[in-house]
Amino acid sequence: MEKKDKLLPIGQFAALHGVNKKTLMWYDEVGLFRPAAVNSQNGYRYYSYQQSQTLETILLLREMGVSVKEIKAFMQERSAASMEKLLGEKIEELDREISHKKAVRETLAKHRRNMQTLLSMDLEEISIVEKKGRRLVTVELSADTSFEKAVEMITDETKKYQLSYLHDASYGSMIAVESLYAGNFEDYPSLFIEIPFPIRRSGLHVQPAGTYLRAFYRGPWEDMDIRYREILSYAEKQGMTFYGFSYEVVLNENVVEREEDAIVQIEIPVRLGQIRP
Numbered sequence: 521m522e523k524k525d526k527l528l529p530i531g532q533f534a535a536l537h538g539v540n541k542k543t544l545m546w547y548d549e550v551g552l553f554r555p556a557a558v559n560s561q562n563g564y565r566y567y568s569y570q571q572s573q574t575l576e577t578i579l580l581l582r583e584m585g586v587s588v589k590e591i592k593a594f595m596q597e598r599s600a601a602s603m604e605k606l607l608g609e610k611i612e613e614l615d616r617e618i619s620h621k622k623a624v625r626e627t628l629a630k631h632r633r634n635m636q637t638l639l640s641m642d643l644e645e646i647s648i649v650e651k652k653g654r655r656l657v658t659v660e661l662s663a664d665t666s667f668e669k670a671v672e673m674i675t676d677e678t679k680k681y682q683l684s685y686l687h688d689a690s691y692g693s694m695i696a697v698e699s700l701y702a703g704n705f706e707d708y709p710s711l712f713i714e715i716p717f718p719i720r721r722s723g724l725h726v727q728p729a730g731t732y733l734r735a736f737y738r739g740p741w742e743d744m745d746i747r748y749r750e751i752l753s754y755a756e757k758q759g760m761t762f763y764g765f766s767y768e769v770v771l772n773e774n775v776v777e778r779e780e781d782a783i784v785q786i787e788i789p790v791r792l793g794q795i796r797p
Contacts, residue, residue, distance in 0.1 A: 527557055527566035537575055552592055553578055584610040623715075630690055634771040638783065646735045646754050651787070653729035656712040658694070670711060677713055690714045692769040697762040697788065700752065705745035712767070728764060730789055736771075737784045744784070751786065760790040 534541045547553035548565065553575060555565035567575075574595075581591050586606070594606055659673045674691065692712050699707040712725060733755060737747040748766075755762060766788040776782055 527568055530555070530565040530567065533567040533571075537572065537579065539579065547578070550588055550592075552588055552595070581606070581610075584614065586610060627690065631774065635775075637785075638772055641736060641783075643736045643738055643783070646733060646751065648790070649732050649734050649787075651727075651729060651732050654714065654727050655724040656714055656727055658710045658712050658725045660710055661708055674711065674713060690769065692767055694765040694767055696765055700748060700762065700766060700788075703745075705748050727767065728789055731792065732787045733760065733762070733790050735786045737786060738781065740780050747786070751788070755790065759793050762788050762790055764789045 528536070530541050530544055534544050544553070544555075544565070544567075548555060553571075556568040556571060557566045558564070559566070578591055578595075581594070584607075586594075590606075594602055657677050659670065659677060661670060665673075690713075692714075693708050694710045694712055695705070695708055699705070710725070712727075733751065735747065735751050737744055739747075766786055769785050769787075770782045771785050772781075772783050
């Protein structure tokens with residue numbers, strides 16, 4: 521008798537495909553995958569070699585998260601077209617899941633970097649750093665924009681990028697450099713959202729690569745202007761000229777309860793050795 525005509529006991533057939541005997545027994549009970557023969561005296565199940573490909577197809581679909589009900593419907597009308605359609609749908613789902621996992625990882629990594637900064641930072645320090653450029657989604661604000669409305673606008677923007685949760689992205693606020701020089705330290709025209717994967721879309725805000733002044737602030741929000749005046753004074757003494765926007769991010773919002781304990785990282789692009797126009 522040729523190999524393909526032999527019947528294998530359930531244990532051997534299960535081992536061949538790396539599954540448990542109970543899995544095959546359950547597949548049989550729900551009518552998804554039945555044995556080629558059953559011993560009428562002892563109820564032992566036997567499988568043919570030809571059934572291997574069918575089982576591998578089922579295992580592949582189960583690995584992709586396809587429900588037993590969906591697989592049963594597919595197995596009843598198997599064809600290249602139905603298989604292509606089913607696989608296409610599951611690949612799209614898997615791609616979305618992978619994108620989400622990558623976004624979560626990037627967010628976790630960013631929070632970890634923030635915690636590392638917190639553990640070693642000097643709140644009084646003002647430093648110069650080099651930053652890569654990035655594209656940001658912005659939410660435009662006005663003097664009449666309520667907090668509730670701002671949250672609603674942020675939520676709407678994150679949904680456009682199929683982010684499952686708000687914490688998948690990071691958020692901050694922007695102040696135009698012209699407002700800083702004019703002493704309007706509460707003039708926040710925009711909030712920004714950093715999506716944790718590369719995006720290409722018109723209308724995005726480009727935060728330029730280059731040299732930035734970095735400083736920190738902790739205290740009541742209404743007193744942040746004191747820190748900005750210190751920053752402006754420092755920049756003037758060092759011959760630095762600001763341009764673009766100041767980008768503010770709270771580093772420790774997930775580990776503090778009181779607003780005044782929040783540590784804000786301030787980064788402003790600078791040109792060195794130039795006189796402010």
